[in-house]
Amino acid sequence: MIQEVVWSISIVLMGILAALFIWVAVGADAALVNYGPVIASAYRLRTWLFGLAVIILIAANYDTIGKLPYVSSLPAMPAGAAIQPVEVVAEQWDWSIKPNAFHVGQTAEFRVTSKDVNHGFALYDPEMHIVAQVQAMPGYTNVLRYTFNEPGVFHVLCLEYCGVAHHQMNTEIKVTAQ
Amino acid sequence: MTIQAVQTRGGISARAAVLAYVVVCGLVLLLMMVFGLLMRLTQAQWIDIQPDLFYVIMTMHGAGMVGIAGLCGATVMWYFVRRHVPVTTGIFVANLVFFLIGALLILGSGFIGGFGAAWTFLFPLPAHSGDLWSANAAAAYMFGLLFIGVGFLLLHLDIARGILSVYGGLGAALGVKQAFGLAPESEGPPPAVAASTMALIVNILGILLGAAVLVITLVNLYVPSFAFNALAAKNMIFFFGHVFINATIYMAVIAVYEILPVYTHRAWKTNQAFYLAWVLSTVFVLIVYPHHLLMDFAMPTWALVLGQVVSWLSGLPVLLVTAFGALTNVYRSGIKWNTAAGLVFVGAAGWAIGVIPAIADGTIEVNSFMHNTQWVPGHFHTYLLLGTIAMFLGFLTHITPRSNNAWAPTGFWLYVVGGSIFVLAFLTAGAASVPRRYAVHLPSWLPYDRVGSIGAALVVVGVLILVVRFLVSVTSAAPEEAGA
Ligand code: HEM
Ligand SMILES: [Cu+2]
Ligand SMILES: [Cu+2]
Numbered sequence: 338m339i340q341e342v343v344w345s346i347s348i349v350l351m352g353i354l355a356a357l358f359i360w361v362a363v364g365a366d367a368a369l370v371n372y373g374p375v376i377a378s379a380y381r382l383r384t385w386l387f388g389l390a391v392i393i394l395i396a397a398n399y400d401t402i403g404k405l406p407y408v409s410s411l412p413a414m415p416a417g418a419a420i421q422p423v424e425v426v427a428e429q430w431d432w433s434i435k436p437n438a439f440h441v442g443q444t445a446e447f448r449v450t451s452k453d454v455n456h457g458f459a460l461y462d463p464e465m466h467i468v469a470q471v472q473a474m475p476g477y478t479n480v481l482r483y484t485f486n487e488p489g490v491f492h493v494l495c496l497e498y499c500g501v502a503h504h505q506m507n508t509e510i511k512v513t514a515q
Numbered sequence: 516m517t518i519q520a521v522q523t524r525g526g527i528s529a530r531a532a533v534l535a536y537v538v539v540c541g542l543v544l545l546l547m548m549v550f551g552l553l554m555r556l557t558q559a560q561w562i563d564i565q566p567d568l569f570y571v572i573m574t575m576h577g578a579g580m581v582g583i584a585g586l587c588g589a590t591v592m593w594y595f596v597r598r599h600v601p602v603t604t605g606i607f608v609a610n611l612v613f614f615l616i617g618a619l620l621i622l623g624s625g626f627i628g629g630f631g632a633a634w635t636f637l638f639p640l641p642a643h644s645g646d647l648w649s650a651n652a653a654a655a656y657m658f659g660l661l662f663i664g665v666g667f668l669l670l671h672l673d674i675a676r677g678i679l680s681v682y683g684g685l686g687a688a689l690g691v692k693q694a695f696g697l698a699p700e701s702e703g704p705p706p707a708v709a710a711s712t713m714a715l716i717v718n719i720l721g722i723l724l725g726a727a728v729l730v731i732t733l734v735n736l737y738v739p740s741f742a743f744n745a746l747a748a749k750n751m752i753f754f755f756g757h758v759f760i761n762a763t764i765y766m767a768v769i770a771v772y773e774i775l776p777v778y779t780h781r782a783w784k785t786n787q788a789f790y791l792a793w794v795l796s797t798v799f800v801l802i803v804y805p806h807h808l809l810m811d812f813a814m815p816t817w818a819l820v821l822g823q824v825v826s827w828l829s830g831l832p833v834l835l836v837t838a839f840g841a842l843t844n845v846y847r848s849g850i851k852w853n854t855a856a857g858l859v860f861v862g863a864a865g866w867a868i869g870v871i872p873a874i875a876d877g878t879i880e881v882n883s884f885m886h887n888t889q890w891v892p893g894h895f896h897t898y899l900l901l902g903t904i905a906m907f908l909g910f911l912t913h914i915t916p917r918s919n920n921a922w923a924p925t926g927f928w929l930y931v932v933g934g935s936i937f938v939l940a941f942l943t944a945g946a947a948s949v950p951r952r953y954a955v956h957l958p959s960w961l962p963y964d965r966v967g968s969i970g971a972a973l974v975v976v977g978v979l980i981l982v983v984r985f986l987v988s989v990t991s992a993a994p995e996e997a998g999a
Contacts, residue, residue, distance in 0.1 A: 340884050343875050344946035348939075350871045354838075358864040361842045362852070365779075369849035372781045379843040383788070383835055390835065394827050401880040402820055407812050429645055454640040455745065457810070457887055459950070465959070467884050467948040472810045475639070475745050479812040496887040496950055498633045500640060501567050501647050504953040 338466060406469070408446075408480045418444065420482070425449040427456035427473040430502035432493055438511045444484040451475045456506065457496030463489030470496055488514040529597070529604045534989060536590040536611060537911050541982035543583045543618070544904065548978060550576040552971045555937075558956045559964035567647055569954035570631035577634030578621050578656075581760055582663050584899060586614055587907035588766030589670060592714060594910070595707040595769050600677035606669050613666025620659030628652025633952065635756055636660075638728065638748035642736050650736040657729045657736075664722045664729075671715035671722075678712055688712040689797065690790030700786045706772035709790065713797045714762045720801065721758030724751050746813055753807040761800050764866060764898060767906040771841055771859045774913050778856040779848035783840065792832035799829040809882040819879060826877025830870045838867035854923035854981075855916075858909030861931055865901025869894055872942055887952070889963075890945025897938045900974070905930070908981050917988035918981070926980030933973025940967030 405411075414420060423445045426433040439445055449458045451473040459470040460483060468491075471481040485491075495506035550572050557564040564572070593607055624630040629648040632640045641653040675685070682688040682704060689712045692698035704712070728751040734741050772783045805822030808814050841863035850856060872894035876885050885891070908930070912918055944963035949956065956964055 339881065340946040340948065343881050343885070344943065347872050347875050347942070351868045354868045354871070355864065357842065358860070358867075361846050362857075362860060365845045365848055365850045366852065368847055370847040372848070375843060375846055376784060379839070379846075383839055386839075387831070387835055390831055394831075397878070398824055398827060401878050402823065404880045405816065405820075406879065406883050407816055407819075409816060429643060454643045455637050455749070459887075461948065465948060465957070467888070470810055470883060470886060471812055472808075474749075474811065474813065477746060477811075477813040481812065494950060498570075498635075498637070498640075498952040500643065500645050501570055501631065502645070503570075504566065504950075504955050 340466065406471075406481070408482060411482060414444070420444050420446045423447045425458055425473065426452060427458065427495070427499075427506075428452040429454065429500055430495070430506040432458075432495075432506065432508040434493065434508060434510065437508070438513070439485050440513045441485055441488050441515045444482060447471070447481045447483070448478050449473045449481060450478045454499050455497045456499045457494075459494045459496040460510070461492040461494055462487065463491060465492065472497060485512045488512050529607075532604055532608050532611070533590060533594055533914070535608075536586065536593075537914070538986065538989070539611065539615070540583055540587045540590060540907065541911065541985060543579060544587075545975070545978060545982055547576055547579040547583060548971075548975050550579070552968070552975050555964060555968040555971045557954065559961060559968045560956070561965070561968060564954075566954035567629065567631065570633070570952075571625045571629060573952060573954075574631045574633050574656075575622060575625045578660070579618070580899070581634060581756075581763075582614065582618065582621075584763035584767075584903050585663075585667060585759060586611075587903060588714070588763040589667070591770045591907060591910050592707070592711050592766040593670070593674070594914070595773050596674060596677075596711040599705055599708050600674070600681045602677045603673050606673040610666035610670040613662045613669070617659040617662030617666070620655045620662065624648075624652045624655035624659060628655060630656045632656075635752055636729075636732060637752060638732055638743065638745055639735055641732055642739060653736050654733055657733050661726060661729055664726055667718060668722050671719050674711055675715050675719075678708060678715075682708070685712055685716060689716075689794055690785070691794055693785075693787060694790035694794040696787055700790075703785055703790055706783055706785055706789070707769045709785075709793045710765055710769050710772070713793050713800075714766045716797055717758045717765075717800050718762045721755045721762070725755030725759070728752055728755065746811060749808060749811065750804075754804045757804040757807060758800055760895075760899070764903045765796065765800075767862070767903045767910075768837060768866070770906040770910040770913075771837065771863045774855060774859045774909060775841060775844050775863075777913075778853070779844050779850045781844050781848055783844060789836055789840070792836035796829070796832045799825050799832075803829055803877075806877040806882075809877075809879050810886050823877055823879050827874055830874050833870050834867055838863055853912075854927045855909050855913035857927055858905050858912060858930075860909075862902050862904075862906030862909060865905055865934075866898045866903075869898025869902055872897065884948075885945055887950060888945040889941045889949045889951050891951050893938055893941030893943075893945050896934075896941060901931070901934045901938065905934075908978070911985050912981065915985055915988045917991075918984040920984065920988075922980055922984055926977045926984065929973045929977030929980070931977075933970045933975075933977055936970030937967055937974055938970075940964070940970060 424435050425447050456473040462468050469483045471479045491510040493508050556562040630652040678688045690703040693703035803825040805818045806826045940963050949960045
């Protein structure tokens with residue numbers, strides 16, 4: 338699950354940074370050294386860190402920008418693969434999703450819009466983890482593709498604050514084994 | 516370095532004005548934190564607040580905290596920048612008055628009028644309340660924000676006037692020539708001037724766009740047939756919101772540059788990297804906001820890719836200049852730690868550490884899974900609560916050394932430990948797909964909410980100690996010894 342990976346990497350990096358600050362803070366009054374040499378070696382270190390950061394930056398962006406969720410950026414579907422169009426209309430505080438039953442392996446193309454305010458169409462798998470999302474905005478139809486890969490009851494939750502019943506704006510999608 | 520420095524330079528009124536700001540900031544911060552704690556306790560199902568009231572509190576907490584973070588930043592900025600350029604105390608006070616009027620309007624819109632469209636008033640939600648609030652209540656909120664915006668506009672313009680009178684141009688005051696190696700580093704502006712220049716450039720633009728979308732929203736409230744493109748409105752709101760909240764950090768960070776050296780006895784070196792960082796940050800802050808719209812597939816893809824790449828780039832100046840600078844400044848400096856130095860140091864750390872989850876969420880591939888989950892409050896509370904506000908509390912403790920006493924370390928530790936628990940609970944919940952802005956949580960989400968509530972309660976007690984110590988030391992000290 339991508340969430341777990343991102344959480345782990347973030348916690349490790351945040352922990353390293355925190356440890357660095359703690360280490361410097363704890364050692365600060367131990368042994369006094371002159372500022373000049375500290376600055377000089379710090380600048381050398383910073384040059385290396387800058388180089389490292391640039392490499393990470395380029396690699397990470399190169400990798401992730403290859404995987405955009407936007408339909409115009411998706412790889413073409415294999416010939417003959419059927420895409421099931423799904424009309425999704427959000428309205429305070431209900432979802433209309435037609436059709437709302439699929440089978441494993443089916444690719445749904447959600448065409449998401451709203452009749453009133455902004456809502457957020459978030460698809461949760463049966464274990465209640467987000468697997469895809471897109472905004473539902475009045476005046477626009479946002480297209481989101483998702484291929485169901487497990488059977489069970491998926492949930493759609495509203496993920497854009499839309500007023501007092503925002504947290505109740507959810508519905509179900511049933512996915513059957515093929 | 517202390518209040519006396521203000522006093523000797525501008526007479527009693529400037530000192531009084533700074534103290535008035537700090538008192539307002541301290542009290543509003545506490546109130547808003549209590550609101551935050553109430554939300555967490557509700558989500559944890561330890562107390563019972565109905566959704567309509569929850570969302571009013573959420574709106575008040577969001578608007579109140581963003582506004583007060585701006586006021587905290589403005590206090591720090593004004594206190595230090597006036598050592599270098601002439602500024603008008605009357606304008607500084609006017610900003611506080613505008614803020615208080617705005618705050619009253621906003622509190623009234625929420626607690627009397629029931630307004631609860633979130634602080635981001637995403638168009639056209641203010642006009643679609645489902646009968647929970649009236650057009651007048653929504654209008655009171657919009658006018659409240661406008662008042663606060665006008666106050667800040669005046670303040671930034673006054674500082675701009677002062678800066679121009681000394682430096683001749685905004686580029687010179689930002690150190691643009693130094694940034695590109697075209698002028699000697701030693702002739703560059705002091706950090707407080709560079710930071711104030713950056714803040715005024717971005718905030719003036721942000722406030723103008725914010726004002727425009729506020730007016731559009733106001734018209735739409737009373738003339739529903741007046742239609743405006745929802746995507747354009749969202750762009751304007753997030754440009755304004757992103758710029759304003761980020762400017763709070765860029766103003767407050769002056770406390771790190773100015774206060775840490777007092778205790779380490781090492782000057783904060785400004786060099787080419789420093790100026791380059793500030794020039795780049797100015798540009799980045801203005802163009803990075805599309806990372807709030809990554810799930811708006813109707814946006815041009817290039818803008819969203821720009822949002823991602825600039826999100827990553829924005830991390831570099833923070834990490835490699837400010838965080839690195841703070842570490843170098845402290846490293847084996849022989850500093851004798853006290854609460855003031857500790858808090859500004861934590862502020863630098865909180866800002867740097869908060870960059871990590873922010874960049875993660877600014878990555879489109881990750882945003883598909885984290886957008887509008889509690890990962891978002893997780894990352895921004897890291898660099899607002901443990902960054903901006905820590906810097907401000909360090910400033911508050913620093914200018915009233917008498918508050919830096921026996922109780923202060925207790926406040927400090929409650930704040931730092933509680934704050935860390937609090938933000939980690941949000942981040943972990945976000946990774947578990949818990950949505951943000953939900954008044955009611957599923958049973959399986961409650962453990963995160965409960966751990967977060969405990970952290971939040973510790974923070975509230977910590978800040979209570981720090982602010983009360985400050986108030987006691989200000990009110991008990993005879994004016995002439997307040998800076999002793
Ligand atoms: C004791 C300290 C604090 C507590 C307990 C607290 C708690 C909360 C909670 C529970 C939320 C809603 C989370 C959700 O969406 O589910 C929230 C949102 C927010 N908080 Fe805080 N917070 C604290 C400090 C701060 C500070 C210091 C700032 C800024 C300087 C801040 C700014 C915000 C903003 C802008 C939001 C977004 C509101 C929205 O979603 O509309 N908070 N906070
Ligand atoms: Cu909704
Ligand atoms: Cu919603």
